[in-house]
Amino acid sequence: MLNIMRLKHLITLLFCIFFYTLNAQKNNTVSATNTGFKIIPLGVKGGLDEANLSAYLVAKNGTDNYICLDAGTINAGLKMALKNSLFNESSAEEIQKKNIKAYFISHGHLDHLAGLVLNAPNDIAKPVYAFGSVIDVLKNNYFTWKSWANFANEGDKPILNKYTYQPLTEAKEISIPNTELYVTPYSLSHVNPYESSAFLVRQNLDYILYLGDTGADTVEKSNKLNLLWKAIAPLIKENKLKGIFIEVSFDNSIPDKSLFGHLTPMLLMQELNSLNNLAGRNLKSVNIIVTHIKPCDNCEPTIKKQIMDANKLGLSIIYPEQGVGFVLK
Amino acid sequence: MLNIMRLKHLITLLFCIFFYTLNAQKNNTVSATNTGFKIIPLGVKGGLDEANLSAYLVAKNGTDNYICLDAGTINAGLKMALKNSLFNESSAEEIQKKNIKAYFISHGHLDHLAGLVLNAPNDIAKPVYAFGSVIDVLKNNYFTWKSWANFANEGDKPILNKYTYQPLTEAKEISIPNTELYVTPYSLSHVNPYESSAFLVRQNLDYILYLGDTGADTVEKSNKLNLLWKAIAPLIKENKLKGIFIEVSFDNSIPDKSLFGHLTPMLLMQELNSLNNLAGRNLKSVNIIVTHIKPCDNCEPTIKKQIMDANKLGLSIIYPEQGVGFVLK
Numbered sequence: 033m034l035n036i037m038r039l040k041h042l043i044t045l046l047f048c049i050f051f052y053t054l055n056a057q058k059n060n061t062v063s064a065t066n067t068g069f070k071i072i073p074l075g076v077k078g079g080l081d082e083a084n085l086s087a088y089l090v091a092k093n094g095t096d097n098y099i100c101l102d103a104g105t106i107n108a109g110l111k112m113a114l115k116n117s118l119f120n121e122s123s124a125e126e127i128q129k130k131n132i133k134a135y136f137i138s139h140g141h142l143d144h145l146a147g148l149v150l151n152a153p154n155d156i157a158k159p160v161y162a163f164g165s166v167i168d169v170l171k172n173n174y175f176t177w178k179s180w181a182n183f184a185n186e187g188d189k190p191i192l193n194k195y196t197y198q199p200l201t202e203a204k205e206i207s208i209p210n211t212e213l214y215v216t217p218y219s220l221s222h223v224n225p226y227e228s229s230a231f232l233v234r235q236n237l238d239y240i241l242y243l244g245d246t247g248a249d250t251v252e253k254s255n256k257l258n259l260l261w262k263a264i265a266p267l268i269k270e271n272k273l274k275g276i277f278i279e280v281s282f283d284n285s286i287p288d289k290s291l292f293g294h295l296t297p298m299l300l301m302q303e304l305n306s307l308n309n310l311a312g313r314n315l316k317s318v319n320i321i322v323t324h325i326k327p328c329d330n331c332e333p334t335i336k337k338q339i340m341d342a343n344k345l346g347l348s349i350i351y352p353e354q355g356v357g358f359v360l361k
Numbered sequence: 362m363l364n365i366m367r368l369k370h371l372i373t374l375l376f377c378i379f380f381y382t383l384n385a386q387k388n389n390t391v392s393a394t395n396t397g398f399k400i401i402p403l404g405v406k407g408g409l410d411e412a413n414l415s416a417y418l419v420a421k422n423g424t425d426n427y428i429c430l431d432a433g434t435i436n437a438g439l440k441m442a443l444k445n446s447l448f449n450e451s452s453a454e455e456i457q458k459k460n461i462k463a464y465f466i467s468h469g470h471l472d473h474l475a476g477l478v479l480n481a482p483n484d485i486a487k488p489v490y491a492f493g494s495v496i497d498v499l500k501n502n503y504f505t506w507k508s509w510a511n512f513a514n515e516g517d518k519p520i521l522n523k524y525t526y527q528p529l530t531e532a533k534e535i536s537i538p539n540t541e542l543y544v545t546p547y548s549l550s551h552v553n554p555y556e557s558s559a560f561l562v563r564q565n566l567d568y569i570l571y572l573g574d575t576g577a578d579t580v581e582k583s584n585k586l587n588l589l590w591k592a593i594a595p596l597i598k599e600n601k602l603k604g605i606f607i608e609v610s611f612d613n614s615i616p617d618k619s620l621f622g623h624l625t626p627m628l629l630m631q632e633l634n635s636l637n638n639l640a641g642r643n644l645k646s647v648n649i650i651v652t653h654i655k656p657c658d659n660c661e662p663t664i665k666k667q668i669m670d671a672n673k674l675g676l677s678i679i680y681p682e683q684g685v686g687f688v689l690k
Contacts, residue, residue, distance in 0.1 A: 079479060079480075079482055079483075080436050080454070080479060080480055080482070080483055081436050081437060082411050082412055082414075082434050082435070082436055082437050082475060082476055082479055082480075083411055083412030083437045085411075085479070105411050106411070107409050107410050107411055108410060108411050108412045123658070125409070125657070125658075140507050140508050141508065141509055142475065142478050142479060142503070142508060142509050143479060146411060146471065146475050146479070147411055149471050150408060150409060150411055150414070150471060150472060150475070151408075151409055151411075153408055153409070153655070154408075154409055154657065168507075169507045169508055172502075173501075173502045173503070173505065173507065173508040174471070174502070174508070176502065177552070177555065178469050178497075178498045178502065178555065179469050179470065179471060179498055179502040179503070180470055180471050181621065223506070226506065226507065292510065326482070328454070328483065329452070329454075
């Protein structure tokens with residue numbers, strides 16, 4: 033009898049070991065494909081080309097539950113993503129309705145929200161997250177009946193109640209419904225005293241940081257970038273920050289007084305040097321995604337060369353392309 | 362002596378006849394190629410696709426001195442026109458700077474002016490013509506430092522003074538500097554009491570009429586289209602009106618309460634029937650250019666079929682394409 037009991041225990045133990053191993057392998061597999069973030073740029077430029085303005089879809093890698101960081105271009109970018117087989121849906125409208133779960137608007141400038149406003153008629157009910165100052169611009173300048181239609185839940189009557197304004201609190205992390213993502217917003221200076229925003233996006237223990245338009249602290253007479261760098265430096269030291277999306281609008285030839293709250297390659301590297309110092313010189317482990325280059329004759333190659341020349345830290349620089357997805361992990 | 366004088370007079374007379382004839386022939390040639398208007402649609406749709414929104418370049422045929430009627434999309438449309446060899450310039454920016462002499466904005470909705478706002482940084486000083494109510498929207502909603510930058514000559518300070526607001530007076534024709542064109546504006550109703558505009562463009566004795574977004578008089582509880590039809594009916598009778606650009610946003614299935622100040626094929630034909638009656642049943646001589654179809658699944662073919670079915674007058678219907686030029690004469 034005792035032997036039979038022992039045999040039963042042994043069989044149970046073997047089964048347990050077998051299932052534990054199987055489950056661990058499965059978890060490893062899931063964990064391998066779900067590490068980091070999937071990024072789909074819907075628009076990458078800093079003006080002029082109406083079909084390619086700042087907007088970045090971000091999801092936990094392995095899911096299709098995206099948030100949209102800025103919304104300069106949506107439809108044209110989704111069409112490109114569809115053409116590049118990044119989605120199985122049949123149209124850009126279907127992807128927008130189904131896969132974009134929320135919008136985050138960094139500031140009130142048209143090149144960061146035109147796609148949201150123009151595509152509102154065909155979208156479904158969703159939250160729009162932004163600082164109060166940015167919601168005020170959406171409410172008073174764009175979602176009004178004089179300038180468009182009021183698709184939001186506050187402001188000019190009649191209210192169509194499709195988008196729900198969700199005011200953000202600086203440095204306070206929130207969970208984004210219907211996604212695996214959490215976002216912490218930070219205030220930026222974009223022609224002081226006008227406010228822009230950075231969004232620190234988390235899934236599990238991984239982070240990416242997206243900055244809307246911003247000037248350098250020295251030019252803006254501000255300490256907002258310095259405060260942001262201090263906030264995220266520990267994540268770099270712990271190797272948790274997978275990418276920083278940051279703008280370079282103009283080349284180095286543009287004088288400070290004509291920068292209108294934007295960065296040049298020189299100012300970018302000045303700021304990234306400060307961040308590197310705060311982060312124990314570990315910035316090299318973070319991908320730097322350069323956004324918002326303002327088109328003009330030869331501007332793009334000039335800016336790229338100036339960034340390359342100034343990149344003494346040997347940082348990994350990525351130039352995103354519209355509709356071309358990539359993974360940060 | 363007298364004979365020599367007579368001979369001199371005769372020679373002078375012969376020379377005069379010779380040069381007069383030569384000049385008349387030359388004028389005839391010029392007149393033949395310069396009859397009517399050259400049209401280049403920069404954007405033709407009524408929403409969603411950020412790269413293809415209402416904007417029409419119009420010049421006297423044989424010149425490149427364009428005015429831009431609405432400005433939803435500029436850069437993407439000019440790129441398309443360049444690709445189609447409609448210009449000799451090297452870039453869209455160059456064409457915009459050089460060949461667009463003035464903008465006419467029909468109303469303050471984003472899909473009719475996003476291109477103007479977004480492309481302002483690379484443009485040169487120009488007039489922007491609109492009714493006072495529309496200038497107010499540009500001034501208070503778009504060309505402000507919260508929502509963009511103030512590239513205009515009035516409003517939010519600092520004023521960058523690139524665009525000069527030129528308020529229009531209803532039914533008063535004005536000459537457009539640096540072009541061969543004259544424009545008479547008329548008020549339209551677009552979700553009563555919101556105002557939109559029609560622009561009657563003249564060169565010599567030829568005319569075209571461009572309507573911004575408009576509802577039907579019956580739906581808008583307005584007589585603005587009726588007043589416009591009465592104003593232009595004599596031009597149709599005299600065979601001077603070469604084309605009417607008019608919107609059809611939705612198909613016939615959309616109920617009146619959801620039209621938001623737009624036309625359907627049925628309402629279009631209802632209005633064109635009124636115009637035809639006022640114009641001595643001569644509307645068949647005028648090209649009808651259908652603008653502003655709002656994209657959705659199968660909307661475009663449905664609208665086209667409904668227009669075809671309702672076209673009992675046998676009108677000549679044109680569906681403009683982005684970047685594809687045509688002549689109206």
